[in-house]
Amino acid sequence: MAYADGCYVGKRVKLELLSPDEIRQIHESTLDVIENVGVMFYSQKALDVLEANGATVDRKTTVAKIPGEVVERALSTAPHAFTLGGRTPEYDLPLDGEHIYISSDGCGVSYRDPATGEVRSSRKEDLVNCARVVQALDNVSATSAVVSAQDCPVQSRVLHEFDACVRNSAKHSIVVSIKEDWEARSLIEMAASLAGGRDELRERPTFTAIICTVSPLHQERFGMDLALTLAEAGIPVSFYPMPILGATGPVTIAGSAVVNNAEFVSGAALVQLAHPGAPVIHGGGPTAMYMNSGAYASNSPEAILIRSVQGHMADFYGVPAWYGAGATTAKEPGIQSAYENAIAMFMAYANGADVTFGTGLLDGSRILCLENMVVDDEILGMVKRILRGVEVSDETIARDLIVKMGFKGDYLFDNHTRKHVRELWQAKLGETGTYEGWKAAGARSTVEKAQDKVREILAAEPIGFPDDLGREFDAIIAAAEKQSV
Numbered sequence: 001m002a003y004a005d006g007c008y009v010g011k012r013v014k015l016e017l018l019s020p021d022e023i024r025q026i027h028e029s030t031l032d033v034i035e036n037v038g039v040m041f042y043s044q045k046a047l048d049v050l051e052a053n054g055a056t057v058d059r060k061t062t063v064a065k066i067p068g069e070v071v072e073r074a075l076s077t078a079p080h081a082f083t084l085g086g087r088t089p090e091y092d093l094p095l096d097g098e099h100i101y102i103s104s105d106g107c108g109v110s111y112r113d114p115a116t117g118e119v120r121s122s123r124k125e126d127l128v129n130c131a132r133v134v135q136a137l138d139n140v141s142a143t144s145a146v147v148s149a150q151d152c153p154v155q156s157r158v159l160h161e162f163d164a165c166v167r168n169s170a171k172h173s174i175v176v177s178i179k180e181d182w183e184a185r186s187l188i189e190m191a192a193s194l195a196g197g198r199d200e201l202r203e204r205p206t207f208t209a210i211i212c213t214v215s216p217l218h219q220e221r222f223g224m225d226l227a228l229t230l231a232e233a234g235i236p237v238s239f240y241p242m243p244i245l246g247a248t249g250p251v252t253i254a255g256s257a258v259v260n261n262a263e264f265v266s267g268a269a270l271v272q273l274a275h276p277g278a279p280v281i282h283g284g285g286p287t288a289m290y291m292n293s294g295a296y297a298s299n300s301p302e303a304i305l306i307r308s309v310q311g312h313m314a315d316f317y318g319v320p321a322w323y324g325a326g327a328t329t330a331k332e333p334g335i336q337s338a339y340e341n342a343i344a345m346f347m348a349y350a351n352g353a354d355v356t357f358g359t360g361l362l363d364g365s366r367i368l369c370l371e372n373m374v375v376d377d378e379i380l381g382m383v384k385r386i387l388r389g390v391e392v393s394d395e396t397i398a399r400d401l402i403v404k405m406g407f408k409g410d411y412l413f414d415n416h417t418r419k420h421v422r423e424l425w426q427a428k429l430g431e432t433g434t435y436e437g438w439k440a441a442g443a444r445s446t447v448e449k450a451q452d453k454v455r456e457i458l459a460a461e462p463i464g465f466p467d468d469l470g471r472e473f474d475a476i477i478a479a480a481e482k483q484s485v
Helices: 003-007 020-037 044-052 068-075 124-136 154-168 181-195 198-203 221-232 253-274 301-317 335-350 370-387 399-405 415-423 435-440 446-459 467-484
Strands: 039-041 056-058 063-065 082-084 093-095 101-104 110-112 119-121 142-144 172-175 207-212 237-240 280-284 288-290 295-297 321-323 355-359
Touching: 003 093, 020 063, 020 068, 020 253, 020 301, 039 044, 039 253, 044 056, 044 063, 044 221, 044 253, 068 253, 101 124, 101 172, 101 370, 124 142, 124 154, 124 370, 124 446, 142 154, 142 355, 154 172, 154 181, 154 467, 181 198, 181 207, 181 221, 181 467, 207 221, 221 237, 221 253, 237 253, 253 280, 253 301, 280 301, 288 301, 301 321, 301 335, 335 355, 335 370, 355 370, 370 446
Parallel strands: 101 142, 101 355, 142 172, 172 207, 207 237, 237 280, 280 321, 321 355
Antiparallel strands: 039 063, 056 063, 082 093, 110 119, 288 295
């Protein structure tokens, strides 16, 4: 069975958060903002492309005002479905509306020791361990630069982060914190080696790049230059706006949803105008803040709702949806991290997300906690089962069986039960026995059992990585470091 089949949900349960008229209203407001307010593009390459396609460009202010018909024409060329490649086809992830995935999160700066709870600055070895945990979990489908490899040279850090991910997991990889064109070229060279060539990479891209926009309505130079370089190579780009309600966007959910959508749409339109058919993903991590403290509120109800609006807009444009869910503000694994992440994940997938980014970080996406990733894996297993919904057919209604059993209630030993019993979701961490049995087994908490799982994974033999590829990666990184000096 292909790995992605384990993430198959088919025609999933969905919430109708917005009506078709409300979705259309957000879309039309988005077009109005892009055409009449404009978006700041600091990239001269981007301004050249936009101006050549009918946008009004002010080179002094870098504001581009793109006519609505140009935007809609550009978006019509975006592919509706494509595949994210794993190191081997077994781990390919089809983005087709019938699968859901979660990746590890990104851009954290600290690591929490599973045994002691001590928090320290993050290192490349933490990415290695995270990738190994991702590889071992059934429901986490992609690895990423979850924390910064702060012990590696700044000029090659993103390459070391990618290296740690793909050497230690055969799953798809997410690249964040990429800044320079030469980094993109080196990453493409590494990924092409992994895929077997440039054409193979275009067919099965082995990494996705997350390009953050700057709210409100800014597209920074590095991001747009990178988006154009990556799109030319066939690398999927997830534009990732992060407006904050009441700070860098209107305090109302619908208002900030327009800002969020305008940043995605303007970036996606640029890429499609330059490279029609390039894979783009409606991404983003819009959020709120606690007004009494100014703290980041990644999983407040309003933050979850605005990300849910994103899913509806992605469906409207017919592109995959990829947005933040799981970045709990809890400071340690436990009740708060579980309920925040569970609600965020369910709402994400029930409102159209194909991929969420991500799991593994505490403290509002700052501290890597491997045991929390194990708990999230269990949560997502439950969410996937709920989203598959209820199958109604002659076989599942089982009328003849009900007639046969009558008032006996002896279903346990019937063939029908044996046929379908493995379809029932099974807990791996959660307690399902008696209180006495739990006490007798040591009364271990869910977090303690998750810590045991992390230790078990890291004690096991890591997956192999071809020696020739390893040498090639080392050479690409060394060359990049010389070039950047």
